[in-house]
Amino acid sequence: MLIDTHCHILPNIDDGAGSLEESIAMAKGAVLNDIGVIVATPHYGKGKYVNDAKSIELKVSQMNAALESVKVNLTVITGQEIHVRKSIVEELYTGKLTTINQSRFMILELPSYGIPTNFHDLLYELSILQIVPVIAHPERNFGFLKNKSSIRSFFDQGVLFQVTASSLLGAHGRKYRISQLNCVKVG
Ligand SMILES: [Fe+2]
Structure with missing residues (x-):
């Protein structure tokens, strides 16, 4: 079983999947390639994309529920693709940032x-x-x-x-x- 450590699978929040249907299609494709876990990595701080830790947690749980409902055997875990900027440490302290599965x-x-x-x-x-x-x-x-x-x-x-x-x-x-x-x- 493989783990995809970088994927814009969450729907409608950045330049990744444009709909839930597309997210599910991506998940099915991943399963066909023996991927069992995907780290969702929405953009943070790049252009107009501001996906903070809390919003990602919520979207990941909704995504997992959607996958379960269509019986796709894949788990999505939290992550974030953080655009490098001066305020990263401050934003980490204020809870806006997250790491791969809080590691x-x-x-x-x-x-x-x-x-x-x-x-x-x-x-x-x-x-x-x-x-x-x-x-x-x-x-x-x-x-x-x-x-x-x-x-x-x-x-x-x-x-x-x-x-x-x-x-x-x-x-x-x-x-x-x-x-x-x-x-x-x-x-
Ligand atoms: Fe990316």
């Missing part, structure tokens, strides 16, 4: 242009709180593409990375195909 693992999305100058400060603050940052789709970040060895140094600082499965197949274009990053071995 230590927090999914962060960097701006595609690169790595913000204050990102190291944020990593330090998160490390004090014993939160492990998981950077979403590094293969689409110009900072990593320009400086591939920086992935190694972030990994050495305890940062984890999450690659989009379709990037392995080049679905986002040749430039972002994961082989672009293959020269860096982590772990």
Whole structure:
């Protein structure tokens, strides 16, 4: 059984599923691919998307109820794709943010242009709180593409990375195909 750790499966709240029917179709597709658990990762702080922790919890429980009612054997758990910004620690304290199933693992999305100058400060603050940052789709970040060895140094600082499965197949274009990053071995 596989776990999908990044999926915009919740309906009508970001650029993911556009309806409950679409969410259920995604869930059925996942089950066919031997996925038993999906981490719902709605955008937070990116453009107009503000999906706080409480609203995600509610939507996840509604989604699980919907899946049960149509007998799809898949469990959705809470997560969030948090756009990196200065206020992350404050928003964590005020309960707006959440992690993967309320664990230590927090999914962060960097701006595609690169790595913000204050990102190291944020990593330090998160490390004090014993939160492990998981950077979403590094293969689409110009900072990593320009400086591939920086992935190694972030990994050495305890940062984890999450690659989009379709990037392995080049679905986002040749430039972002994961082989672009293959020269860096982590772990
Ligand atoms: Fe995402």
